[in-house]
Amino acid sequence: MTRFSQAALDALMPMHVVIGPTGHIVSAGPTISRLCAQGNFVGRRLAEVFELRKPQVHDARMDSLRALAGERLLLQLRQAPRTQFKGILVPAVGDASLLLNLSFGIGAMAAVQDHDLNNADFAPTDLTIEMLYLHEAKRVLDGEFRRVNARLESSRDKAHFQAMTDALTGLRNRRAMEAELALAIEARTHFSLFQVDLDLFKQINDTLGHAAGDRVLEVAAKRMLANTRDVDIVTRVGGDEFVILGIGLIERDRLAKFATELISDLERPIDFEGQDCHISASIGFTISTIYKSPDADQMMADADAALYAVKRAGRGHALVFDPKQHGADIVTAAE
Numbered sequence: 001m002t003r004f005s006q007a008a009l010d011a012l013m014p015m016h017v018v019i020g021p022t023g024h025i026v027s028a029g030p031t032i033s034r035l036c037a038q039g040n041f042v043g044r045r046l047a048e049v050f051e052l053r054k055p056q057v058h059d060a061r062m063d064s065l066r067a068l069a070g071e072r073l074l075l076q077l078r079q080a081p082r083t084q085f086k087g088i089l090v091p092a093v094g095d096a097s098l099l100l101n102l103s104f105g106i107g108a109m110a111a112v113q114d115h116d117l118n119n120a121d122f123a124p125t126d127l128t129i130e131m132l133y134l135h136e137a138k139r140v141l142d143g144e145f146r147r148v149n150a151r152l153e154s155s156r157d158k159a160h161f162q163a164m165t166d167a168l169t170g171l172r173n174r175r176a177m178e179a180e181l182a183l184a185i186e187a188r189t190h191f192s193l194f195q196v197d198l199d200l201f202k203q204i205n206d207t208l209g210h211a212a213g214d215r216v217l218e219v220a221a222k223r224m225l226a227n228t229r230d231v232d233i234v235t236r237v238g239g240d241e242f243v244i245l246g247i248g249l250i251e252r253d254r255l256a257k258f259a260t261e262l263i264s265d266l267e268r269p270i271d272f273e274g275q276d277c278h279i280s281a282s283i284g285f286t287i288s289t290i291y292k293s294p295d296a297d298q299m300m301a302d303a304d305a306a307l308y309a310v311k312r313a314g315r316g317h318a319l320v321f322d323p324k325q326h327g328a329d330i331v332t333a334a335e
Helices: 004-012 029-033 060-064 105-115 129-161 174-186 203-208 210-227 252-266 295-315
Strands: 016-019 027-029 050-054 070-075 085-093 097-104 191-199 232-238 239-246 270-272 275-277 280-289 318-322 327-331
Touching: 004 016, 004 105, 004 232, 029 105, 060 085, 060 097, 085 105, 097 129, 174 232, 174 239, 174 295, 191 210, 191 295, 203 210, 203 275, 210 232, 210 239, 210 270, 210 275, 252 280, 280 295, 295 318
Parallel strands: 280 318
Antiparallel strands: 016 027, 016 097, 050 070, 070 085, 085 097, 191 239, 191 280, 232 239, 270 275, 318 327
């Protein structure tokens, strides 16, 4: 009967173990040898290297092992990471040796990662290679899906940002203001709501052109941001119309001081190509705490009513809406 060389066994069954007549390991395939980190286990008894989990035997003498020939075995390395194997024992031809061939079974991917294995560690006919290809393909696809999703998320975030942002000033726009106002009301947050119109802006547009008007709007937006806190929300809702949400800002003396300082800052000259542009501001505002149940549309209308009362009174001032009088109570810069 033909016997196979060690090289042939290594190529066909890189995870084989040959057990000699005395129960000691006499040779092993290259892959199973790599898995035993304690070094060369040739010369040691099989039971010292592997624990036979199924079927269980009282001892691992050769008579007991020969009785398991042809059966499906479940073995486990005794050393960490205690890798499990499926195996089958067959008697060798011409002597009393046993040939044990091992495979990882369903735990192949974990074993490959634990022991840093690759295609070269398996027989070309081993289905584990197919699993490795599938795993690698899945890893590549997962990575590509993550990159695509990241690009989509980035595009979506960018589109959302653009949809909520005023292109000229970089402030949030009317859509963003309405969303923030609704959130503040839903969260029952105390806040003040300012409507700000730039006085004299139309004259600058008409006399110096839209480029000058754009410059004024950009500078005005920066000055509004400089006069507000990080928690406040500054939005441009129209040509020269702005809305500010003062989160937690509800004390009238603080509101008057804020409005006064903002108007004063906006009245500082704005340079455009060597020419000073002069504007002022009219401000109407209301406070969430004066309402039993704040309503966004009502508060906007009330702040707007206060704003137009300012314009009728001569501009360049701030008025707070007074619901008791169904009108506006003046809080001017002079106060």
